[in-house]
Structures are given as C-alpha cells and as structure tokens.
Amino acid sequence: MTARRLETRLHPDDRIDPGKAGPQVMRHVTVNAGESPIAWLASRGLLTAAQxxxxxxLRCDYERAGLSARVTMRWDAAPPGKSRGGARASDASLARIDAHRRFxxxxxxxxPGLADICWRVICAGEGIxxxxxxxxxxxRSGKLVLxxxxxxxxRFYGTG
Structure with missing residues (x-):
C-alpha cells in the first residue's frame, strides 16, 4: 500500500478574491496519491466488486495501450533488429494494439453518453x-452515471 502524505491544496469551493490583500484561505487535506477515484468509491461501499x-x-487497457499524454520525449531504445529479440518487440507491439482495441x-x-465519465474518472483520474x-x-449525478x-x-469484460 502506498503511503499517505499531507498535501496543501486549494479547495475548488475556496474562491480567491483578487481585491483582497494578504494570505488566501487554504485547506489542508490528507491525500493517498496511489488511490484512484474508483478505488476510493469502492472502499466506501459505493461500487460493487464487479464494477x-x-x-x-479499463484503466489497465488505457495504460497498456499508451494512450495517456506524454510529458517528455520518449527515451526508449530503438526496437531491436530482426536477428535477435525482434519477436519480443513485436509481441509488445501486438499487446499494445490489443489493449488499444479493447479500450x-x-x-x-x-x-456515447457514458464513455465521457469513464474516461474522465477512470483513465484521467479526475474527481467526480x-x-x-x-x-x-x-x-451528485456523477456517481449514479458512473x-x-x-x-x-x-458486462463487456465479463465480470458482471
């Protein structure tokens, strides 16, 4: 389990007043950085094990397909030649293609109406x-729709 750490974040309900001088209101919240929003919902009994x-x-397929935005340049080694290890590189490419197709x-x-909330909450890690x-x-409609x-x-993955 990942360790919890205390972070200082500006809460979305706290408005910054540009005309106000001095320090602005900040709330201290404890955040488990390794926990996804759906794991948080499941730990509170709001999702079933199948959900x-x-x-x-879905998140595994998203990550395996490499669909997340890259922040920096890829520094991976070039794919090996056909003589040694080429089959392993093509197997990795096929796994990535399969994950992309499954996603x-x-x-x-x-x-179409439900794919948006899936991508935002499950893949992008955005809060509900x-x-x-x-x-x-x-x-408060997001939990129901999610x-x-x-x-x-x-039903698609055959887990429920």
Missing amino acids: LGAGER HAALDAAG GGAEKALGWPA GLALDRLA
Missing part, C-alpha cells in the same frame, strides 16, 4: 465533482 474490476481493467471497444460498449462540472451535469457505465463495462 471496480471493470474499471480497473475503444469497451468505451463503445459503455455508450470535476467531471460533473466539465460535462455540465448537476451536482455506476451505470461501470455496469456496462462489467
């Missing part, structure tokens, strides 16, 4: 409140 498993499989098929199975605001949804999306993903 959590489906969400983790997009899973989002298609979730449906932030996803609700970005999608223009009413407050639950429906995870049910569809569980």
Whole structure:
C-alpha cells in the first residue's frame, strides 16, 4: 500500500478574491496519491466488486495501450533488429494494439453518453465533482452515471 502524505491544496469551493490583500484561505487535506477515484468509491461501499474490476481493467487497457499524454520525449531504445529479440518487440507491439482495441471497444460498449465519465474518472483520474462540472451535469449525478457505465463495462469484460 502506498503511503499517505499531507498535501496543501486549494479547495475548488475556496474562491480567491483578487481585491483582497494578504494570505488566501487554504485547506489542508490528507491525500493517498496511489488511490484512484474508483478505488476510493469502492472502499466506501459505493461500487460493487464487479464494477471496480471493470474499471480497473479499463484503466489497465488505457495504460497498456499508451494512450495517456506524454510529458517528455520518449527515451526508449530503438526496437531491436530482426536477428535477435525482434519477436519480443513485436509481441509488445501486438499487446499494445490489443489493449488499444479493447479500450475503444469497451468505451463503445459503455455508450456515447457514458464513455465521457469513464474516461474522465477512470483513465484521467479526475474527481467526480470535476467531471460533473466539465460535462455540465448537476451536482451528485456523477456517481449514479458512473455506476451505470461501470455496469456496462462489467458486462463487456465479463465480470458482471
């Protein structure tokens, strides 16, 4: 288990007043950096084991396919020649292609309205409140919609 650490973050409800001089209000929150939003929901009994498993499989496919944005240049070694080890490099490429295909098929199975919340919360690690605001949804609707999306993903992955 990853260690918990204390971080100081500006809470989204705390507004910074540009006309106010002096220090602004900051809240101290304890954050477990290794815990995903769906693991947080599951630990509080808001998701079933099948929903959590489906969400983790989607995130695994997303990461294995290499779909996340890169911050820096790739410094990986060039693929080896055909003489030695070429089969291993092609196996890795095939696994990446398979993960890419599974990821997009899973989002298609979730449906157009539910794929957005899946990507934002499961893959991008965005909180449910932030996803609700970005999608223009009413407050507290994200958990319900995410639950429906995870049910569809569980059916797709065969875990539910």
